[in-house]
Amino acid sequence: MPKITLPDGSAREYENPVTVMDVAESIGPGLAKAALAGRVDGELVDSSCLISTDADLAIITERDTDGLEIIRHSCAHLMAQAVQRLFPKAQVTIGPVVENGFFYDFAFSRAFTPEDLQAIEKVMGDIVKENLTVERSVMSRDEAVEMFKEKGEDYKVQIIESIPGDEDLSFYRQGEFIDLCRGPHVPATSSFKAFKLTSVAGAYWRGDASNEMLQRIHGTAWGSKKDLKLFLQRLEEAEKRDHRKLGKHLDLFHFQEEAPGMAFWHPKGWSIYQTVQRYMREVQDKNDYKEINTPQLVDYSLWEKSGHASKFSDEMFSVESENRMYAIKPMNCPCHIQVFNQGLKSYRDLPLRLAEFGSCHRYEPSGSMHGLMRVRSFVQDDGHIFCTEQQIQAEVADFMTLLFAVYKDFGFDEVILRLSTRPEKRVGSDEVWDKSEQSLKDALNATGLPWELVPGEGAFYGPKIECSLKDCMGRVQQCGTIQVDFSTPGRLGAQYVAEDGSRQEPVMLHRAVLGSFERFIGILIEHYAGAMPAWLAPEQAVILNITDKQSNYCRNFEESLKNKGFRVSADLRNEKIGFKIREHTLQRIPYLLVVGDKEVEKGTVAVRKRGGEDLGAMTFDEFCTLLNQDVASFGRGA
RNA sequence: GCUCGCAUAGCUCAGGCGGUAGAGCACUUCAUUGGUAAUGAAGAGGUCCUCGGUUCAACUCCGAGUGUGAGCACCA
Numbered sequence: 236m237p238k239i240t241l242p243d244g245s246a247r248e249y250e251n252p253v254t255v256m257d258v259a260e261s262i263g264p265g266l267a268k269a270a271l272a273g274r275v276d277g278e279l280v281d282s283s284c285l286i287s288t289d290a291d292l293a294i295i296t297e298r299d300t301d302g303l304e305i306i307r308h309s310c311a312h313l314m315a316q317a318v319q320r321l322f323p324k325a326q327v328t329i330g331p332v333v334e335n336g337f338f339y340d341f342a343f344s345r346a347f348t349p350e351d352l353q354a355i356e357k358v359m360g361d362i363v364k365e366n367l368t369v370e371r372s373v374m375s376r377d378e379a380v381e382m383f384k385e386k387g388e389d390y391k392v393q394i395i396e397s398i399p400g401d402e403d404l405s406f407y408r409q410g411e412f413i414d415l416c417r418g419p420h421v422p423a424t425s426s427f428k429a430f431k432l433t434s435v436a437g438a439y440w441r442g443d444a445s446n447e448m449l450q451r452i453h454g455t456a457w458g459s460k461k462d463l464k465l466f467l468q469r470l471e472e473a474e475k476r477d478h479r480k481l482g483k484h485l486d487l488f489h490f491q492e493e494a495p496g497m498a499f500w501h502p503k504g505w506s507i508y509q510t511v512q513r514y515m516r517e518v519q520d521k522n523d524y525k526e527i528n529t530p531q532l533v534d535y536s537l538w539e540k541s542g543h544a545s546k547f548s549d550e551m552f553s554v555e556s557e558n559r560m561y562a563i564k565p566m567n568c569p570c571h572i573q574v575f576n577q578g579l580k581s582y583r584d585l586p587l588r589l590a591e592f593g594s595c596h597r598y599e600p601s602g603s604m605h606g607l608m609r610v611r612s613f614v615q616d617d618g619h620i621f622c623t624e625q626q627i628q629a630e631v632a633d634f635m636t637l638l639f640a641v642y643k644d645f646g647f648d649e650v651i652l653r654l655s656t657r658p659e660k661r662v663g664s665d666e667v668w669d670k671s672e673q674s675l676k677d678a679l680n681a682t683g684l685p686w687e688l689v690p691g692e693g694a695f696y697g698p699k700i701e702c703s704l705k706d707c708m709g710r711v712q713q714c715g716t717i718q719v720d721f722s723t724p725g726r727l728g729a730q731y732v733a734e735d736g737s738r739q740e741p742v743m744l745h746r747a748v749l750g751s752f753e754r755f756i757g758i759l760i761e762h763y764a765g766a767m768p769a770w771l772a773p774e775q776a777v778i779l780n781i782t783d784k785q786s787n788y789c790r791n792f793e794e795s796l797k798n799k800g801f802r803v804s805a806d807l808r809n810e811k812i813g814f815k816i817r818e819h820t821l822q823r824i825p826y827l828l829v830v831g832d833k834e835v836e837k838g839t840v841a842v843r844k845r846g847g848e849d850l851g852a853m854t855f856d857e858f859c860t861l862l863n864q865d866v867a868s869f870g871r872g873a
Numbered sequence: 874g875c876u877c878g879c880a881u882a883g884c885u886c887a888g889g890c891g892g893u894a895g896a897g898c899a900c901u902u903c904a905u906u907g908g909u910a911a912u913g914a915a916g917a918g919g920u921c922c923u924c925g926g927u928u929c930a931a932c933u934c935c936g937a938g939u940g941u942g943a944g945c946a947c948c949a
Contacts (some may be wrong), residue, residue, distance in 0.1 A: 348877085434944070436945070437876030439875075439876095439946060450876080450877090566949055599948070601941095602875070602944090603946085604941090694949060781906080810907090810911095811907050811911085813908085813909060814907095821910080
């Protein structure tokens with residue numbers, strides 16, 4: 236006689252053991268129809284799960300995050316079934332849920348085409364109409380291996396054989412299709428209301444580049460057609476914001492074949508770049524960093540000493556000259572240590588914070604490049620803090636504060652923190668790694684913010700905190716980092732004289748707030764959809780005359796604004812005002828200043844914001860005040 | 874780097890079952906001096922990514938290369 240307690244606190248008693256679906260039905264037919272699964276005493280189960288003892292139960296529907304995940308996971312099965320109906324020789328592998336959807340990897344003799352995708356989607360629709368019941372079953376490992384061997388599913392056999400332990404495995408069957416799965420799943424194939432296959436691409440078996448390539452089909456699935464539509468609209472919006480597209484439309488930068496992965500910055504793009512750099516320089520100055528600059532070419536031997544050559548030689552550009560091998564610097568740290576090493580340092584000099592807008596070149600694999608986001612030539616807002624072990628925590632904490640403030644100025648309020656710990660390939664003793672990881676953990680805890688542990692993802696010389704920001708599309712972008720390094724200073728002979736007169740090796744903290752200017756500007760472009768806040772906008776205002784009569788007045792106004800340090804221009808072309816407004820609005824210029832006879836007479840300009848808002852007539856001083864305020868607010872609250 | 878796709882005017886893109894190409898915007902010129910998202914007309918603009926192959930003939934078909942897109946792998 237199970238007593239079922241529902242989330243609202245109400246309880247129901249049943250005479251016999253009941254399934255989740257039974258409970259849903261007893262509550263109402265609407266709920267029964269919507270029920271996808273249940274959460275019994277906190278654990279997700281199928282709707283067919285039998286409850287025989289008193290329990291807390293929540294019925295999961297598409298409205299729950301869990302419900303959506305179940306739909307997506309089940310949709311992966313649905314797709315696999317459709318694929319195998321169309322292509323019986325395609326072998327199934329894995330099909331997990333991802334953000335907004337799912338994918339399934341197939342081993343097949345050829346690549347799937349967009350037409351295949353359409354056909355698959357159609358068969359998926361057929362299976363939904365067939366309303367096949369999804370049934371869970373349990374099998375021993377041997378039985379399962381036997382079954383999949385018979386079906387010729389070599390990959391499934393491998394998967395089952397690699398699952399540790401020897402408990403029985405659960406399987407889900409719908410019609411002729413059966414797949415190994417932990418579940419839970421939807422009760423029947425009629426549960427799908429809105430899905431779409433979005434793309435097909437190669438993916439390595441088990442994520443290992445030395446393995447064969449499978450065919451990965453991505454799909455998206457939602458609880459309702461409306462949600463699917465909203466999602467597709469969001470994709471469209473993201474496409475419109477693509478920094479590569481906007482970079483061209485707004486004339487910010489370009490790429491060309493002769494310099495793959497290296498941006499040609501145009502005047503407007505470079506203006507943004509310079510503004511960001513000036514800002515960072517100011518922030519660094521205020522925070523007691525000393526800016527330096529180090530060579531682009533450095534003898535290869537330095538990279539061998541630092542340990543980079545042995546790990547990254549394939550990705551370093553090198554230059555031979557006068558029988559010497561140089562590397563074009565792929566990073567700045569070894570050079571910063573050279574600066575530290577000049578002159579004997581005392582503990583009194585620590586912490587010593589060196590900063591450089593360091594131009595770096597890396598031969599990134601061709602397939603990894605992506606607009607400004609991943610390039611072969613970039614400039615880091617790099618910095619290295621030389622300090623003692625005792626100073627690490629305070630330095631990391633200060634850095635985090637600085638980073639939060641900078642992100643806020645750029646209009647990013649949400650920061651996501653992750654700690655990456657020792658990778659397999661690394662230098663330094665475990666003891667040193669213990670120490671480094673602990674100091675970062677302490678610093679993270681001190682921020683009071685949540686953080687995530689990512690084991691094995693640290694740099695080869697030390698663990699790191701990665702700081703990601705969330706842009707206005709909800710996308711997470713990794714930008715800042717701070718890394719503890721107990722190894723490299725020693726390798727490159729950095730020392731300081733301690734209080735007791737002994738020679739000690741300093742700890743080095745590698746840190747960057749923006750990461751690279753290129754990538755960060757790419758993120759900014761997409762975040763603002765090209766409509767940069769006034770402080771960053773390459774052109775802050777443009778003055779538009781209505782007829783030639785006002786040209787001189789416009790030129791004078793422009794000149795006066797320029798003298799105040801604003802980035803403005805005048806558009807005195809013989810064009811209609813509507814045309815000029817349209818053009819400069821499309822160029823996302825924050826303020827359009829219209830001048831006709833009325834304005835000349837009164838000594839004003841008519842101010843229009845790029846969004847279309849009319850701010851009315853303003854005098855020169857009034858407009859300067861407005862623009863100054865706008866610029867001073869940075870991107871906060873934008 | 875891997876799988877698959879793509880590469881045509883400055884930009885966005887059409888096009889042709891193999892016979893050297895077209896639109897809109899931009900550009901130039903002329904007319905127009907017009908008050909808040911496109912004034913009208915005319916003109917100019919292309920080695921159809923590169924190199925090979927097939928063919929009487931290749932921008933089109935085939936192969937390779939380069940770049941690029943999606944995804945995978947990589948990311949000091």
